[in-house]
Amino acid sequence: MMHLDRYLSAIFLKWLLITVFAMTTLLGVLDALGNADLLPAGAGFVGQMRYMVLRLPMLFDRILLFALLLSLLLSYSTLIRRNELVPLANAGLSVFAQIRALLPAVILASAVSALFIDQVSPVAHRALERWLGAGVLRDDSRTPETLWLSDARRLVEVEGLVGDTITGVTLYERGDKGRIAAVTRAASASPLPDGWALEDVSQIRFDGSPPKPPLTWQSPQTPETLRLLMAAPRDLALGDLYRLSRMTGSGSQPASAYLVWLFNRLSLPFAATGLLLLAVPLMQRFGRRENSDLALAGGAAIGFVFMVADGVLKTMAEKGTISAVAAVVLPVLALIALGLTLALRRRTLR
Structure with missing residues (x-):
């Protein structure tokens, strides 16, 4: 047998x-x-x-x-x-x-x-x-075109990542009542030890204050974490899928997409x-x-x-x-x- x-x-x-x-x-x-x-x-x-x-x-x-x-x-x-x-x-x-x-x-x-x-x-x-x-690599129509992040009192939109450089960064700053107080746009951003250096920055404010475009974006996000958040969940390793499913406030995908x-x-x-x-x-x-x-x-x-x-x-x-x-x-x-x-x-x- x-x-x-x-x-x-x-x-x-x-x-x-x-x-x-x-x-x-x-x-x-x-x-x-x-x-x-x-x-x-x-x-x-x-x-x-x-x-x-x-x-x-x-x-x-x-x-x-x-x-x-x-x-x-x-x-x-x-x-x-x-x-x-x-x-x-x-x-x-x-x-x-x-x-x-x-x-x-x-x-x-x-x-x-x-x-x-x-x-x-x-x-x-x-x-x-x-x-x-x-x-x-966005050959899946279910993968969002841009990445959204929640960062303290700001919402951050990231259009792309080439190498270690972010392209198309938009920071939406919220006021005391949750309304948008300012919108800051940067053509690109390069990594720093504690955040990102913004380049070609412009800002529009809606709270009556004069524009003060920031030169840096303080964030725990790194090029590697952004790559994971922008990738299709199916192409990630099991360990990354589990960690991302436990995260809240980061990424455009719900936890169920990773689970x-x-x-x-x-x-x-x-x-x-x-x-x-x-x-x-x-x-x-x-x-x-x-x-x-x-x-x-x-x-x-x-x-x-x-x-x-x-x-x-x-x-x-x-x-x-x-x-x-x-x-x-x-x-x-x-x-x-x-x-x-x-x-x-x-x-x-x-």
Whole structure:
């Protein structure tokens, strides 16, 4: 039985490597071609390859679950085409026995992938920001165009961050009754040990006092903290997601936007288990080759519906419409329930 477990796991891992390589390469090429105008002048082929390599961890995060599902479906399609599923039936390997055989490999692959995303994606994201600027990576329409901060009696708007320099800083000073007393605009700001040095400053006052444009903005914010606040939550490390979810008064994203992606990354092994429960009973086919092809297409369609529903719930959670826990747990529970239902109907191979 151990030989069968290793055999099934080897087929799955082989297809996972092939699927991930094919999907990330294709998406990487399309992404590099579509964003070629964002690269510096004269970047050429080397610049495009650098962009592709730095984007690959983020693209891998986007395709991981679908790649896991396709790999499971293709693994069983391989068994069917080799006429190896019938010997498994003769050996008495039930649906749940097959799930049990593949479960360690699926959990290991998803856990290692989650660790890779958590450790590598933020590093690649920061490298892209330092190279091209923070605004270039706003490929998600849900990411705010500007960053808003609450700083004592001021509201601060930051348009962008290039290297360690802020571009487009606006300070809104509030009076005693909360009304805006003055608006200070600076074209840019460079970091100081205890704040930021404002450059090209102008001020408009609404309290009757003469304008006194400040030359510095005293703030605990650093270039690194601003990069985190301006980044899409999905591209941050688990530690940063947790810290930002606990912060108040900083950033344009609600705490739920960070919590939903924190829980999403932690739930990857459970989602992968749900995909395994779905794929194995779907691919129990012993007839003609067309049957396996139809089952593969049906499994991919169910996976696509799951991804869409999962994305909708996460969008709602990012806006605070539903809780982050519900947005992550409900799709996974629905997937596991569907998989268990199908597995119980095909409890033994026929």
